Amino acid sequence: MLLSIQQMTKKFGGVTALDNCSFSLEQGKITAIIGPNGAGKTTLFDAISGLVPLDQGKITFHDNDIANLQEHQRANIGIVRTWQQVRLFKNLTIADHLAMAEGNDDTRFFRSLLPDTKSATEEYQSYIESFGIERPTETIVRDLSYGQRKLLQLAIALRKPHTLLLLDEPVAGVNAVIQQKIENLLMDLKKKGETIAIIEHDIEFVRKLADKVIVLDAGKVLLQGLPETVLRDKRVIEAYLGE
Amino acid sequence: MIEGYIIHLLILIGVYIVLAVGLNLSIGFTGLLNLGHIAFFGIGAYTSAILQLAGVPFIISFFLAGVVASLFGLLLVVGTRNLKGDYFALATLGFSFVVYSVFLNWTQVTRGPLGIPGIPKPELFGLRIADNFSYLLFVTITVFFVVMFVWKLATSRYGKLLEAVRDDEIALRLLGKNTFKLKAQSMMVSAFCAGIAGSLFAHYITYIDPSSFFLSEIILVVTIVMIGGLASIRGSIFATVLILLIPEALRFVALPSSMIGPTRQIIYAVLLLCVLLLRPRGLFGKVDLE
Numbered sequence: 083m084l085l086s087i088q089q090m091t092k093k094f095g096g097v098t099a100l101d102n103c104s105f106s107l108e109q110g111k112i113t114a115i116i117g118p119n120g121a122g123k124t125t126l127f128d129a130i131s132g133l134v135p136l137d138q139g140k141i142t143f144h145d146n147d148i149a150n151l152q153e154h155q156r157a158n159i160g161i162v163r164t165w166q167q168v169r170l171f172k173n174l175t176i177a178d179h180l181a182m183a184e185g186n187d188d189t190r191f192f193r194s195l196l197p198d199t200k201s202a203t204e205e206y207q208s209y210i211e212s213f214g215i216e217r218p219t220e221t222i223v224r225d226l227s228y229g230q231r232k233l234l235q236l237a238i239a240l241r242k243p244h245t246l247l248l249l250d251e252p253v254a255g256v257n258a259v260i261q262q263k264i265e266n267l268l269m270d271l272k273k274k275g276e277t278i279a280i281i282e283h284d285i286e287f288v289r290k291l292a293d294k295v296i297v298l299d300a301g302k303v304l305l306q307g308l309p310e311t312v313l314r315d316k317r318v319i320e321a322y323l324g325e
Numbered sequence: 326m327i328e329g330y331i332i333h334l335l336i337l338i339g340v341y342i343v344l345a346v347g348l349n350l351s352i353g354f355t356g357l358l359n360l361g362h363i364a365f366f367g368i369g370a371y372t373s374a375i376l377q378l379a380g381v382p383f384i385i386s387f388f389l390a391g392v393v394a395s396l397f398g399l400l401l402v403v404g405t406r407n408l409k410g411d412y413f414a415l416a417t418l419g420f421s422f423v424v425y426s427v428f429l430n431w432t433q434v435t436r437g438p439l440g441i442p443g444i445p446k447p448e449l450f451g452l453r454i455a456d457n458f459s460y461l462l463f464v465t466i467t468v469f470f471v472v473m474f475v476w477k478l479a480t481s482r483y484g485k486l487l488e489a490v491r492d493d494e495i496a497l498r499l500l501g502k503n504t505f506k507l508k509a510q511s512m513m514v515s516a517f518c519a520g521i522a523g524s525l526f527a528h529y530i531t532y533i534d535p536s537s538f539f540l541s542e543i544i545l546v547v548t549i550v551m552i553g554g555l556a557s558i559r560g561s562i563f564a565t566v567l568i569l570l571i572p573e574a575l576r577f578v579a580l581p582s583s584m585i586g587p588t589r590q591i592i593y594a595v596l597l598l599c600v601l602l603l604r605p606r607g608l609f610g611k612v613d614l615e
Contacts, residue, residue, distance in 0.1 A: 131499060157501035171492035173556075173612050178485045182500055187482075189502055191510050194483030195474075242500060 083145075084109045084246055084277050085130070085161075090139035092122075092129055092301075099125040101301040103139070107246065110275040112268075114288040114309070116318075117298035123281045124166065126298065127248045130279075131163050132156045143246070158186070160245030166254055166281070168231045170223045176234060177219040180206050183241040213237045214263045229260035236267065247271075249280040253287075265291075289313055332457045338569050339464035340525045343471045345549045345561040347518025352547070353555035353610070354479055355511040356491025358410065360543055361401055361417035364424035365394040365516040367538030369523025371428065371435060374444045374533055383447040387524045394520025395513040397424075402509045409494075421543060428535035440534025447528050464525055471518055476558050478514065487511050488556065491612070541590075548593050552600045554610020563608060568593065 085107040092100040099122045107113050115123050128134045130141060132153035141148050148156060170179060181202070187193060206219040213233045215226075223231060232252065239247060252268065253261045268291055271278060282288050288295060288309060295312040297305040305312050312318060344366055351359040369390035376386035405416045428435050435441065447454045447463065454460050478484050486507055489497045494504050527533045549568050553560030572589040580588060605613050 133495065133499075152498075152503075153495075154498045154501050154503050157499055163499055165496070169493050169496035171489040171496070173492055174485055174488055178482075178489075181482055182486065182489065182497075182502070186501060188486055189483070189507065191483060194478055194481035198481060238500070 083107070084143065086140075086142045087130070088140045088142075090126075090129060090141070091137045092125055092134055093137055098301050100129065103298070103301070103303050105296055105303055105306055107277060107279055108294070109245075109277050111293040112272055112276075112278045112280065112291055113294045113296060114292035115279060115281045115296050115298060116283065116285070116288060117304070120300075121298040122301040123298055124250055125301075127163055127250055127279075127281065130156075130248060131161055157242070160243065161248065162239050162242045162244040162246070163248035164235045164239050164250055164252060166251040168228070168235050170231055170235060170238075172224040173222060175220050175222055176210060176215070176217065176226075177203065177206050179223065179234065179238050180209065180219070180241055183238045185243070209241070210234070210237055213267065214260075229256040232256050233260065233263065236264065240271075245277060247276060247278045249278060251281050251283065253282070253284065285313060329457065332461050334569065334573065336457065336461050336464050336529055338566055339461070339468045340522050340529070341546070341549065341565045341569060342468050342562050343518050343522040343525065344546050345553070345565050346472055346475050346558055347515045347522065348546055349550050349553070349556065349558065349561045350475055350479065350487075350518070351512055351515035352550055353557065353561075353612070354484060354491065355487045355508060356494075357508060357512060358414035359417050359512065359515065360414050360547070361398075361420040361424075362515065362519050362546060363538050363540075363543035364421040365398060365519035366523040366526070366542070367424060367428060367533075367535070368397055369394045369520030370527040370533050370538070371441070371523075372520070373524035374441050374527045375434065377445055377528070378441070378443070383445075383528070384449060387447070387521060390524035391517040391520040394523065395517040398512040398516030399509055401516075402505075402512045406505060418543075421538075421540070425535055425539055428538060435535070438534060440532055441527075442532045444527050444531045444533065446531070460529055464529075467521065467525060471521070472558060472562070475514070475518070479556070479558065491556075545593065548597050550607075552596060552607055554607025556611045557607065557609040560607055560609030568596070571596070 083106045087106065088104050090100050090103045091098070103126065115126065117123055125134065129136055132151060136149065143159065143161065151159070182188065203219055210219060213236065215230050215233050215237070217226065217230065223234065226234065236252060253264050256264070265287060272291060280291070292309050295307065295309045296303060297312060297318055304317065305315055344362070348359065348362045351357045372393045373386045373390035376389060377383060401417060401420055405413055408416050429437055446460070449463070454463055479487070486497065486502060490504050490507050498504050545568070549564045550561055552568065553564030572592055575585050575588055600607055
C-alpha cells in the first residue's frame, strides 16, 4: 500500500468538506475518484498534498505519517499533483517549467551565481513534442492555448520525480483532440505501472482506465471497489447516468 | 560649478540605482510588495554612520550596513510569513513607520531629530575619498557590482524560481520548492542593497536624520520601479535617471522655493499615472502591474 488515509475529516467553518474518509491507494494501480460537484474531491487532493491541514485523521505514505510535512516536502517525497484549473507560471517559458521540475538544485542561492553550464533545449523539445506540444521550448506559457497548457501541466508533473500522481480532472475544459491525447497518455501511464489517483467525470473513461473507483458524496466515501462493481451500483448510476 | 552639480546628481543617481534595483528584486522579480525598503535604507545609513564614528573602518561599516539591513529583512519576512499581497504590503509599511519612530526616539543612539552630523568621508585601504569625483568613482563601482550581482541572480534558474513565486507561489510549493526560503533570501538581498545604498548616502551627505527615511522616500523608489517596469533591471536604471533628472529642470524655472517640493511630487504623480494608463508594464517591464 502506497498511501493510506484513515478517518480524514476537514471542515471549513460550518461546512464539512471531508467526513471521516478512509481508503488506500495501492502501488502501481490507478484509482479514480468520482462524485458530484462539491463532494470534496479536490479538497481530498488538497489534503493529501498538504495544502489544507486536517481537522482529524491520518495520512501515511510508504507507512510514514506525513501529517507534519509541508506541501513542498510532500512533493519532494514523490506526491505530485496537477490542477483542474491549470496553474503555471504565466511569465516563464516552457523550458523554465521543465527545468524547475527536475530537482531542487536551482534553489541553491550561491549556485545561482556560478555560470550556467547545462542546456537541455533539444531534450526538452523532444520531451514536450512527445506530449503533442508543437511549440518551441522558449515560448512563454501565457502564449499557449488552454489545451496546450493542460498538456504541459501533465508533462511537468511527469518530469518531477514522483511515486504518486494526483491528477485533478486532466481533460476538463479541453477540446476533443486534446482530450483524446491526454486519455492516450494516461493509458500509456497505466501500462507503465504508474500509481495514480485521478478525479474524473467521464464514466466510460474511468471504466477503461481505473483499477479501483472511490465514490465521494457530501465529503463521505459512499462506495469503493472495482470499477465493474462500483459503476454498476444503483446510486452511482442514478447520480451519473441518470437512469 | 556646473561640473560639481553634475557630479552631485550622478552620485545621487548611483545611490538610487542601488536602492531601486534592490527593490525591484523583491517587488518585481519575487512579487513581494515590499514597502519597508526605505527602512532598510535608513538602517544601513545609521549603521554605517554610527560604526564609522565609533572608529570602525569604512569598508567594514559599509558591508555591515548591508548585513544588518538584510538581517532586518529576514526578521520582516519571518514576522510576516503568513501574510500575502496587500496585507504583506501594509505590514512592511508598518515596519517603515516603526523604524522611522526608532530613528526619531532612540536619541541615545540616533540623536533623534537632531540627526547625526559629521559623518566622515570614506577611507579605503588608506586612501581617503574626500572629493566628490573620487566618491562618484566609488559609487559607480558599487553600482556596477550591485547591478551585475542582481542581474546574474535574476537571470539564473534561481531567478526563475523567484519569478515563479511571484506568478503562483502555491503551484511552486507543489513542485517541491521551499518558497519561504526563496522569499527570505530575496528580501535579504534586496535589503542588503538598500543597506549599502544607505551607507553610500550617509557618507556622501555626511549628515543623516530621520526625515531622509520617511514615507515620501519610499513613494519615490516605488515610483522608480513602477515606471521602469517590474522585473526589469534596465528599467530601474533608466527610470532612476529619468525621475531624478526631471525635477532638476525646476531649478531653472522661476518658481518660488516653497513651490518646488509640491511641484516635484505632482510631476512624480503625473508620470506614474501616465505609465499606469499608457504602459501598464512600465517602460521596460516584463510583467503587468497587478
